[in-house]
Amino acid sequence: MTDPKVDSVREPIKFFLPGPxxxxxxxxxxxxxxxxxxxxxxxxxxxxxxxxxxxxxxxTSGDVMVATGSSTLIMESAVxxxxxxxxxxxxxxxxxxxxxxxSKSIGKAADKVSAPWGxxxxxxxxxSALRRKKYDAVTVVHNETSTGVLSPLAEIAKVIREESDxxxxxxxxxxxxxxxVESDDWGLDVVLAGTQKAVAVPPGLTxxxxxxxxxxxxxxxxxxxxxTDVLRxxxxxxxxxxxxxxxxxxxxxxxxxSHRIVAEGMEARWARHQQLYERxxxxxxxxxxxxxxxxxxxxxxxxxxxxxEGVDPQAIVKGLAARGxxxxxxxxxxxxxxxxxxxxGEVRGGDLEALLAEIDQVLETIAxxxxx
Numbered sequence: 001m002t003d004p005k006v007d008s009v010r011e012p013i014k015f016f017l018p019g020p021x022x023x024x025x026x027x028x029x030x031x032x033x034x035x036x037x038x039x040x041x042x043x044x045x046x047x048x049x050x051x052x053x054x055x056x057x058x059x060t061s062g063d064v065m066v067a068t069g070s071s072t073l074i075m076e077s078a079v080x081x082x083x084x085x086x087x088x089x090x091x092x093x094x095x096x097x098x099x100x101x102x103s104k105s106i107g108k109a110a111d112k113v114s115a116p117w118g119x120x121x122x123x124x125x126x127x128s129a130l131r132r133k134k135y136d137a138v139t140v141v142h143n144e145t146s147t148g149v150l151s152p153l154a155e156i157a158k159v160i161r162e163e164s165d166x167x168x169x170x171x172x173x174x175x176x177x178x179x180x181v182e183s184d185d186w187g188l189d190v191v192l193a194g195t196q197k198a199v200a201v202p203p204g205l206t207x208x209x210x211x212x213x214x215x216x217x218x219x220x221x222x223x224x225x226x227x228t229d230v231l232r233x234x235x236x237x238x239x240x241x242x243x244x245x246x247x248x249x250x251x252x253x254x255x256x257x258s259h260r261i262v263a264e265g266m267e268a269r270w271a272r273h274q275q276l277y278e279r280x281x282x283x284x285x286x287x288x289x290x291x292x293x294x295x296x297x298x299x300x301x302x303x304x305x306x307x308x309e310g311v312d313p314q315a316i317v318k319g320l321a322a323r324g325x326x327x328x329x330x331x332x333x334x335x336x337x338x339x340x341x342x343x344x345g346e347v348r349g350g351d352l353e354a355l356l357a358e359i360d361q362v363l364e365t366i367a368x369x370x371x372x
Contacts, residue, residue, distance in 0.1 A: 013351040018302040018342035020196035027256040031249035044240040060183040071194035077228040083137035093144035094332040120151040120297040130163035137167040143175035146331040148304030178301040189214040200345035276343040301344035313339040319362035
């Protein structure tokens with residue numbers, strides 16, 4: 001249905017939100033294809049072809065399901081389906097705190113281990129918590145978008161495996177296809193990510209894995225709901241379909257982007273995002289901007305920055321908007337003090353250089369206005 005011959009993105013990118021991210025024009029164009037029946041033989045063949053590429057992105061030998069809905073849907077679904085009662089939520093920012101709220105709202109006995117905003121989750125603290133109490137599941141946010149912190153997921157998963165038989169449920173929303181994620185090698189049970197971040201597809205789809213261990217555990221949970229039943233998603237996926245009518249145009253866009261991501265190669269894609277982070281860090285240090293996230297745990301997909309003293313971060317956001325560029329303001333508790341640059345998806349070095357030059361101009365204008 002869509003043309004698999006995709007090249008790297010050549011159009012200039014001026015959109016640097018931490019999500020949703022810039023969507024290439026060919027992916028957008030793919031969404032304009034004629035509507036088809038989602039139970040038709042042609043659509044089934046298309047979906048099965050798409051499904052063959054997704055495990056390469058999530059680094060698993062198992063199936064990767066696609067849900068129509070935001071990542072929050074599968075965050076909730078994973079807890080509903082895979083945790084009988086006791087859940088440990090590891091929190092260090094707004095989105096990991098959301099998982100704790102979800103767990104409590106659906107009646108689970110939810111505890112949390114919290115790191116301060118700007119700090120990663122500490123595996124040793126996780127170990128201590130697991131030695132105090134037995135949990136059915138542990139939730140982890142790999143890359144906390146609100147603070148630009150990348151927690152040591154491989155080490156955290158290793159500790160969980162060593163200390164318990166809890167299902168490991170991971171939010172890789174702003175890390176998948178940008179930072180290294182190894183679903184199988186790290187022993188992760190449920191790995192989920194919306195497509196609107198580094199995958200660079202419009203919002204509305206969520207990809208997720210389900211290990212055999214998690215499926216077996218879910219089968220023992222009596223009330224998994226309907227739209228939140230991960231086993232229902234798995235079973236329909238194996239048939240080449242969906243539990244309900246999917247967002248067909250978004251799947252066409254995902255088809256284009258999955259070809260592009262696989263063609264680039266995961267190692268190369270991770271290296272490109274690392275370079276984008278390093279260039280941003282170099283620029284920030286030379287301009288009096290400081291990272292709000294801890295050194296050694298900074299995200300490679302989103303930089304959360306504190307502007308030079310006396311500069312309102314919203315003035316930077318608004319100044320760039322006037323120049324046709326979009327970045328993110330601070331999130332949650334950090335809204336008044338930070339701004340965020342999303343350097344993920346199909347952003348290239350030249351795109352980032354153009355943005356940084358524009359921020360320089362905005363900072364110069366702000367400084368000139370301050371001395372008048």
